[in-house]
Amino acid sequence: MKPARHHVPRHLLTDVDVAIVGAGAAGLSAALVLGRCLRRVLVLDGGPPRNAPSPAVQGFLTRDGTKPADLLRLGREQLMPYNSVEIAAGTVTDIEAMSGHFHLTIEGATGRTRTLSARKVLLATGVEDELPPLDGMRDLWGRGVLHCPYCHGWEVRNQPLAVYGRAKLVTGLALLVSRWSPDVVVCVEDPAYLTLNARRRLRQQRIQVREEPVVRLEGTRTGELRHIVFESGEKLARAAVFIHAHQHQRTQLAGQLGCRLTSKGAVWVSKQHQTSVPGLYAAGDTTPGTQQALLAAAEGNAAAISINETLTREECPR
Structure with a gap:
């Protein structure tokens, strides 16, 4: 007799398991881990990353000297085998925290908007430098x-x-x-x-x-x-x-949701990379700490593991 598969309770059914806002090193890395966990993931790409003007990404093991655009291209290519992961161009203009899930409003390149529901959200939108x-x-x-x-x-x-x-x-x-x-x-x-x-x-x-x-x-x-x-x-x-340029969050989504921020304006996260809003996670330059592409990718990995384990606990109640 085949073992019964775990099913998410009906009231938690959403368009995707995880919506990742941001398609830089942190966002793509998180998508890779979650794709390998068979999670339904949508990565929302809001535009070029902060390091786009730089000639190369340095200090990234196996990718030292790679152009930023090439690093992201490789990341996207390596997500292609994971059918449950989708990358779409779009700017998230609003996130609403509901009971056990989130509603996202997304504006496409043509200006048209659509809504999406997700059980968890990862903010990987990064920061902008004030020169x-x-x-x-x-x-x-x-x-x-x-x-x-x-x-x-x-x-x-x-x-x-x-x-x-x-x-x-x-x-x-x-x-x-x-x-x-x-x-x-x-x-x-x-x-x-x-x-x-x-x-x-x-x-x-x-x-x-x-x-x-x-x-x-x-x-x-x-x-x-x-x-x-x-x-x-x-x-x-x-x-x-x-x-030493001042910085601000690339989007106001964390502030709109009432996330706790640090004195420097970074989004506070726990050891599990969860913000002060339950179910909302953050990784990469959005959060406090040293800013490097390799570290952002590592944070994306860690956040994805935390998200998957939280989802699993919800799916497998005691």
């Missing part, structure tokens, strides 16, 4: 203007580098960047707030502090930095400048 309002900053972002020395330090090693930003942020970043180059200059937006202790630490590492206002960045058409230009007209030749 300083300097001429050239946006044009050089991802190549001549960098945010993470772990991601890009090797590529600009032993070259003249700069760190730009507010006093309370530049010291730690400059000390870190000095691991990759002996020639680092700090350009401080608000030098009056750079403490004596911070100046001492920078001086000990032979990091020069420039207090003159910066008016623009000059670079090539392909995004490489050539000069930092000060208000006086003086030009400082640099190969790259690192900044």
Whole structure:
């Protein structure tokens, strides 16, 4: 006699088991795990990822140096054998938490909307960087203007580098960047707030502090930095400048649902990657912590395992 299969109670039947909002490293990684768990999954792709301007994803084991678009293409290709997983272009404009499930409103490329029900939702929408309002900053972002020395330090090693930003942020970043180059200059937006202790630490590492206002960045058409230009007209030749950009959530979905946020605006999650809203999970840059594609993928994996085990407990009551 064949063993009886477990069935989800009728009141929990939904269009999909899991809706994943975001098709970056975290979202695709979660979809892979859930697909292997035979879960019905819809991945909603809202557009290019944060690292789209970057020439390559670095520090990702077996994929070091891969173009961001190629990494996502490979991820999508590897989801093709899992028939229960679908990827669709669409922006989630609203999520409503119901009793035991969620309703999502999705806007397609043509502007038409549709609704979808899911037992669980994973937010993997990431963040957007708020770049300083300097001429050239946006044009050089991802190549001549960098945010993470772990991601890009090797590529600009032993070259003249700069760190730009507010006093309370530049010291730690400059000390870190000095691991990759002996020639680092700090350009401080608000030098009056750079403490004596911070100046001492920078001086000990032979990091020069420039207090003159910066008016623009000059670079090539392909995004490489050539000069930092000060208000006086003086030009400082640099190969790259690192900044500690402020960030905000790419969507307001977490806030609309009343999720707990950290003081820095990240979506708080438990050890199981569940937000403060039951059944709603988050992974990748959306959540607190170090931001790297490999770590986002790992978080997506961990969140998917937690989701599947929660679904299984609901399907197999005691």
